[in-house]
Amino acid sequence: MSAVVESHDHHHGPKKGLLRWLFTTNHKDIGTLYLWFSFLMFLTGGAMAMGIRAELFEPGLQLMDPIRYNQLVTMHGLIMIFGGVMPAFVGLANWLIPMQIGAPDMALPRMNNLSFWLLPAAFTILLSTAFMEGGMPGFGWTFYAPLSTNYPNIAYFVFAIHIMGISSIMGSINVIVTIMNMRAPGLSLMKMPLFVWSWLITAYLLIAVMPVLAGAVTMLLMDAYFGTSFFDAAGGGDPVLFQHIFWFFGHPEVYIMILPAFGITSHIISTFSRKPLFGHSSMVYAMVSIAVLSFVVWAHHMFTVGMPLVAELFFMWATMLIAIPTGVKVFNWVATIFKGSITYETPMLFAIAFVVLFTIGGFSGLMLAITPADFQYHDTYFVVAHFHYVLVPGAVFSIMAAVYYWLPKWTGNMYDEKMGKLHFWLSFIGVNVTFFPQHFVGLAGMPRRYADYALQFAEWNAVSSIGAFLFGFSQLLFLYIVVKAVMAGKKATPQVWDGARGLEWTVDSPAPYHTFEVPPKITEQTKL
Amino acid sequence: MTAKTDTHQKYYVPEESRIPIVFAFAALIAGFGAANAVAGYGTTMLYVGLVAVIFTLAFWWSTVTKESQAGLDTPQLNNAYVYGMAWFIFSEVMFFFAFFGALFYIRSFAVPWLGGEGAKGIAGELLWPEFEATWPPMITPEQSLLGENAAVKGPDENMYLHSLRDIGSWLPLWNTVVLLSSSGTVHIAHMALKENNKKRFNFWLGVTVTLAFIFVILQAVEYYEAYSHLGLTLESGVYGTTFFMLTGFHGMHVLIGGIFLLTQLVRSSGYKHFSDKEHFGFEAASWYWHFVDVVWVCLFLFVYIL
Numbered sequence: 001m002s003a004v005v006e007s008h009d010h011h012h013g014p015k016k017g018l019l020r021w022l023f024t025t026n027h028k029d030i031g032t033l034y035l036w037f038s039f040l041m042f043l044t045g046g047a048m049a050m051g052i053r054a055e056l057f058e059p060g061l062q063l064m065d066p067i068r069y070n071q072l073v074t075m076h077g078l079i080m081i082f083g084g085v086m087p088a089f090v091g092l093a094n095w096l097i098p099m100q101i102g103a104p105d106m107a108l109p110r111m112n113n114l115s116f117w118l119l120p121a122a123f124t125i126l127l128s129t130a131f132m133e134g135g136m137p138g139f140g141w142t143f144y145a146p147l148s149t150n151y152p153n154i155a156y157f158v159f160a161i162h163i164m165g166i167s168s169i170m171g172s173i174n175v176i177v178t179i180m181n182m183r184a185p186g187l188s189l190m191k192m193p194l195f196v197w198s199w200l201i202t203a204y205l206l207i208a209v210m211p212v213l214a215g216a217v218t219m220l221l222m223d224a225y226f227g228t229s230f231f232d233a234a235g236g237g238d239p240v241l242f243q244h245i246f247w248f249f250g251h252p253e254v255y256i257m258i259l260p261a262f263g264i265t266s267h268i269i270s271t272f273s274r275k276p277l278f279g280h281s282s283m284v285y286a287m288v289s290i291a292v293l294s295f296v297v298w299a300h301h302m303f304t305v306g307m308p309l310v311a312e313l314f315f316m317w318a319t320m321l322i323a324i325p326t327g328v329k330v331f332n333w334v335a336t337i338f339k340g341s342i343t344y345e346t347p348m349l350f351a352i353a354f355v356v357l358f359t360i361g362g363f364s365g366l367m368l369a370i371t372p373a374d375f376q377y378h379d380t381y382f383v384v385a386h387f388h389y390v391l392v393p394g395a396v397f398s399i400m401a402a403v404y405y406w407l408p409k410w411t412g413n414m415y416d417e418k419m420g421k422l423h424f425w426l427s428f429i430g431v432n433v434t435f436f437p438q439h440f441v442g443l444a445g446m447p448r449r450y451a452d453y454a455l456q457f458a459e460w461n462a463v464s465s466i467g468a469f470l471f472g473f474s475q476l477l478f479l480y481i482v483v484k485a486v487m488a489g490k491k492a493t494p495q496v497w498d499g500a501r502g503l504e505w506t507v508d509s510p511a512p513y514h515t516f517e518v519p520p521k522i523t524e525q526t527k528l
Numbered sequence: 529m530t531a532k533t534d535t536h537q538k539y540y541v542p543e544e545s546r547i548p549i550v551f552a553f554a555a556l557i558a559g560f561g562a563a564n565a566v567a568g569y570g571t572t573m574l575y576v577g578l579v580a581v582i583f584t585l586a587f588w589w590s591t592v593t594k595e596s597q598a599g600l601d602t603p604q605l606n607n608a609y610v611y612g613m614a615w616f617i618f619s620e621v622m623f624f625f626a627f628f629g630a631l632f633y634i635r636s637f638a639v640p641w642l643g644g645e646g647a648k649g650i651a652g653e654l655l656w657p658e659f660e661a662t663w664p665p666m667i668t669p670e671q672s673l674l675g676e677n678a679a680v681k682g683p684d685e686n687m688y689l690h691s692l693r694d695i696g697s698w699l700p701l702w703n704t705v706v707l708l709s710s711s712g713t714v715h716i717a718h719m720a721l722k723e724n725n726k727k728r729f730n731f732w733l734g735v736t737v738t739l740a741f742i743f744v745i746l747q748a749v750e751y752y753e754a755y756s757h758l759g760l761t762l763e764s765g766v767y768g769t770t771f772f773m774l775t776g777f778h779g780m781h782v783l784i785g786g787i788f789l790l791t792q793l794v795r796s797s798g799y800k801h802f803s804d805k806e807h808f809g810f811e812a813a814s815w816y817w818h819f820v821d822v823v824w825v826c827l828f829l830f831v832y833i834l
Contacts, residue, residue, distance in 0.1 A: 104538075109541050114548035117552035159560070177611040207615055211619045211622035212622055229765050229769045233655075
């Protein structure tokens with residue numbers, strides 16, 4: 001028995017060559033795969049956004065017909081959510097969770113590899129529709145029935161979503177099992193770093209709602225091809241039922257895309273303020289409350305669809321309740337900064353921008369939560385501005401912050417700080433110039449998802465497009481900085497940042513291929 | 529404290545594996561093939577993909593079994609499988625939750641509103657003035673307007689028990705008896721295994737597997753009846769839709785669970801796996817089986833009785 005164990009005992013470094021990436025079971029390799037895949041998708045979805053903003057640069061139809069425009073809007077949403085933000089967070093989870101809890105690897109390493117490689121499979125199916133008659137889906141990322149059930153090529157969309165869902169569920173099971181089962185002795189749940197906590201909650205949300213999404217697309221497929229009547233009033237069904245099921249998935253989904261960002265921000269703000277995080281346990285309870293509430297607020301996406309008054313009121317109050325735990329988090333971040341010895345390295349800049357701009361997105365969310373007001377804002381650019389504020393300077397900024405913060409640990413090299421700061425300021429200005437004016441045109445009544453608009457919206461749309469190009473092209477700078485740091489750069493110390501706490505800073509930079517073969521000791525210094 | 533150090537022996541991380549990438553490729557073929565099949569571009573790719581998926585999965589699980597027999601799984605790795613299985617079943621619960629949610633919404637809101645009742649009844653009143661809200665709706669809203677010309681027509685008969693005299697020939701009741709007793713027999717098998725009585729274990733596991741396949745056959749008979757004699761199909765409005773989708777997905781899970789249990793039977797009787805302490809493969813299958821059973825109880829209540 002022990003002979004077999006020993007034959008597996010000789011751990012080498014990574015294999016050479018491309019096959020390493022196909023067969024790997026190493027959490028760091030898989031994390032890297034996830035991160036590069038998400039960056040590729042970020043650029044693809046971003047190129048589509050550039051197309052959208054180019055068309056909207058001035059009124060009238062210049063570059064594309066409305067069908068193409070709808071396809072770009074739809075694919076931009078799907079790619080950014082399922083290909084950009086979610087895989088980026090899974091990549092960070094893969095890299096960081098085993099290191100932060102003192103585990104040798106993820107609990108189920110082969111399934112981990114599968115979770116990743118299913119994503120290129122799913123996106124191959126989804127993007128293959130671009131080369132088919134009927135083209136890509138153009139019904140919006142929310143694929144409301146019965147618009148979507150009457151669309152060509154929906155079968156490819158459905159099975160692509162199924163495969164993404166399987167990938168997410170397996171990834172989440174892996175995260176939960178790793179956290180519950182592989183923590184170093186002495187690392188109790190309440191001592192766990194907040195990024196790990198945020199992912200534990202996120203994984204739970206994913207396992208709860210991805211199957212519901214699978215159910216929704218299955219019903220869609222059956223309605224479209226097999227004559228069922230889920231969403232067809234003629235047969236006794238209801239199109240609004242689709243929206244209920246979709247948003248039962250969709251609302252927890254938006255928290256799936258923000259909770260890990262909360263975790264990342266907590267680490268970075270504490271490090272660069274050189275203070276322990278203010279209110280560690282209240283941060284945990286706040287995230288748990290947000291996660292629980294996320295299951296009972298879904299219909300605030302549907303205020304104008306014609307629900308009974310009781311439902312409108314319930315979902316309004318429930319939604320507003322979320323402001324309380326979110327407020328706790330923002331308060332704690334500010335309290336951590338308060339009287340800290342702060343330095344403004346690139347990760348800190350992104351993290352501070354996250355707190356401020358995410359809060360702006362949170363406030364516009366509160367405005368949208370008020371049912372009678374939402375009757376005015378619904379499906380206008382105000383909504384577009386709102387969710388881009390929480391997703392771009394929210395989720396995406398946190399991912400960039402995380403990359404800058406942990407890149408020295410991953411590569412062993414410091415990135416170019418000057419270039420990093422330049423990237424931050426270009427992104428920061430670009431994001432605000434893009435999305436802030438969309439509040440104005442939205443409140444003035446410009447509807448979303450149209451290829452053309454009334455003349456009165458022309459100026460702010462031109463401004464918005466210029467901002468978008470600025471933001472879009474600055475991301476090439478990000479690519480350059482990351483590649484440069486991977487290739488060479490000032491050598492990083494194990495500690496990297498002097499205020500950083502946590503187990504990952506106790507190992508060398510770059511972190512060895514197999515980090516904790518033996519569980520480490522938990523001390524005061526390694527606690528966040 | 530000894531238990532604590534035991535669970536932190538060296539954790540088995542396979543150096544590398546070719547299985548996942550092959551599986552991902554098989555899933556690509558199967559997914560693309562499924563979409564092709566549904567969209568009417570032929571089924572070859574789907575079958576090729578499915579065969580590839582099944583073979584890769586079988587190979588994967590046999591690898592895991594071999595590793596476990598070779599003693600590579602520490603208590604901690606076993607724990608990972610236990611947690612993993614539990615959360616997988618939770619994800620399955622949520623899948624059924626979506627379909628039960630749809631059923632409840634349709635029964636409590638959609639159909640009454642279409643029939644002109646309740647908070648949103650006014651639209652139904654205007655659009656389908658003749659439509660009566662009943663469950664199950666034997667006449668669809670469209671049928672109430674267009675009669676025989678309607679595209680979506682209700683079933684001729686439904687699956688509910690119409691009079692107590694027919695109870696002996698009412699298949700759903702027999703299905704319930706079969707499935708509930710199979711949950712009992714799998715439990716007896718588990719008890720036998722804990723006492724290390726392999727003979728008794730194999731016998732009762734065999735009974736369970738038989739009952740599983742009897743259930744699938746009865747379900748097939750019921751579907752045949754529905755399609756050929758009751759005019760009840762997937763396309764019979766929202767009743768046919770919910771009936772077939774809920775019972776269909778459940779039936780599929782019974783089939784999967786049955787194969788899962790059969791595999792454990794083969795492992796136990798053919799390969800002499802499992803001991804009174806180490807039998808998580810079987811335990812996982814029995815958890816899955818109890819889950820399938822609970823779903824059926826909900827189905828029996830909300831699809832056949834209430």
